[in-house]
Each structure stands twice: as C-alpha cells, then as structure tokens.
Amino acid sequence: MSRVLLFGRLRDLAGWRERQIEPSPRTLAELRARLAHEDKALGEALAHPSVRIAVDQQIAVGEVVLGEASEIAFMPPMSGG
Template structure:
C-alpha cells in the first residue's frame, strides 16, 4: 500500500525530510515504524512516540488504509 509519512523534530532531522511517500506491506503503524526506523536509522523506541493517522492520534495497532497519512510523534516540548 502507499502511505504518506510526516516527520517532526528529531525524526525529521534524522530522516532528512519533512515528508515522504512510501510503498509498504506494513498493515499497522507498529510494523511501518519498524521498517522506516531501520531504513532511516531512527533510534527513538516506539514506546517514546505517539502515532497520528490522517491528522488524529491513533493506536499502534490501527489498521492502515491505502493513502493514509501517518506521523510518528516524538515527545512534545511546546510552551
């Protein structure tokens, strides 16, 4: 399936881009993160991240659909 990935903060720096299109057989965010973490050498463990799908927070085992926009969110630090 085709997904659009968004990167922020330390993950953006490490991935070297703010967004990218990926083709993947991963069915949920957990499997997808494992794939892209290996490819971009991301070192933040999934337990430290939150997931968003199509602009809303989502669970790691959410079933993804073709065309979904997924973001893995590092710990926030606004304010």
C-alpha cells in the same frame, strides 16, 4: 501510497520531514519495520514509547491497521509554544 511525516528531533535524525511510501503499509508495525530496515537509528527512535502517532490526523494508540490511511505522523514529545 502513504505519506509519512516526522516532527521535531525525528526529522533531524532521519534527515527528512516527509516522504511517500509505496505500496502503502498495511499496519503501523509494517511501516515501522520498513523504515527501520532502511535506517536502524530512526527505527529505534520511532519505536520509543514517548513517540505519539497520528493516523490521518487522529491520535492512534497501540497497534493499528492502516487500511486506507493516507497520512501517518510520528510525533516526539510536544514542547508547547
């Protein structure tokens, strides 16, 4: 099981902040495709290059094999405090 987190405007767009995904996706691409299948607008927003991704709280770059990862966060541009 994987925990998916959305921040900022992504949370508003999706209408949720956090959810469990089962079975765990094997790759980031698979996770994106599954979310996009349910919600096309969210899928497009998640694919935007300005959205950064953290896998188990480490910034991930490019295509990622999730393996045993338990937490995947999608982060729109950070605003600062």
